[in-house]
Amino acid sequence: MSHFDLILKNVARIIHLSPDEERVFVGFLEEKSVKNRQFLLEEGKVCRHSTFVCHGCLKGYTVDKNGFEHILSFAPPDWWIADMFSLFAQRPGQLNIRATEASMVFQLSKTNQELLYQQVPKFERFFRVLTENSLVAHQQRILDNLSLTAEERYAHFCQKYPSLVHALPQKEIASYIGVTPEFFSKMRSRLLKTSP
Amino acid sequence: MSHFDLILKNVARIIHLSPDEERVFVGFLEEKSVKNRQFLLEEGKVCRHSTFVCHGCLKGYTVDKNGFEHILSFAPPDWWIADMFSLFAQRPGQLNIRATEASMVFQLSKTNQELLYQQVPKFERFFRVLTENSLVAHQQRILDNLSLTAEERYAHFCQKYPSLVHALPQKEIASYIGVTPEFFSKMRSRLLKTSP
DNA sequence: CGCGACGTTGATTTGCCTCAACGATTGTGG
């Protein structure tokens, strides 16, 4: 029951690995502990890793011209995160990736990822499926943003990230669903009155 | 200069094919002409094809509980479109795909796509890159929806789909950027006053 | 202890929606 357990189970949901292949895979990983508020990637830098969260939580977000954060994604334990644009193109991106609490992660560098593809080709399939699932989730979020009210988007958020609803500062959730912290607070107190 | 020209050039932007491989590829395609307003996919059906637009234009959209359309994507010539969720999972999806004008398309069935992977493995790479690019574009759109005003989103639309700005009914554009047709009309006349 | 980050609440404003009425265009069946 090693600390690789979570990430190996994550992979096993999509592809089956032999013990040898598991060893090759974990050999490419770099373990890293991250302090609260520490950056893993800053706007304007080139993203050189995919990051898998073991425990804690990260967020990926941009900052607009007025200084407001807009959260693209959270990464609680068992999730992957990266600036996909920057990682694919190996060019500077606009995303910040940062811990919302003290965390422990594994990082797979772009270089190691390509070595991994050569040594264990079925990882091509793994990351392809990951990308496909992510695309589907993002399409759903666009449709939600177009068709749902803030309350409904919050309800969806609670379903999608049940573990985060109470673990995260409210302003982070507000930013994710696309409202101001003030409005989010009012909305929440309104919800508590009707359904305790 | 055959009618396969456009789709072969589209593929060539990402992978290089030998004449033999080109022949295999086009052998898997089904040509189809589509009348204006004709459906290529209806909500609740399983999506069994990727569709490439040669000329004309398609749209992918959902209908909400109040009967309003929300457009997830347009597919002008040289673009691919499908209900990714339904295509990947081979389960019923919520997307409608429909022509916004008389169109000509090529369709690659999921079955043929898998045969193609076997016979020309580099197509794995092609569709992976397509998915990656699509993911990046969708992430950008989410961030735009979170941080930009309707006017700014319209400006982005004009940059992204210059050929569609004048070819498409205004209500379709309004639906894509997430405002009502009435508001879109007012916004547009406001813009025309300041910048003729 | 005191300072910053967070959450709450209220007053006011605004971006966008709703509803309704009205031309202009398109297209379609008789």
Added chain:
DNA sequence: CCACAATCGTTGAGGCAAATCAACGTCGCG
């Protein structure tokens, strides 16, 4: 080929959801 319907775009009046601005209480942490 025309009449009529359907679709589309425009405009105006009024309404609502959410933003903005500001004040204040609370907590955790250095």
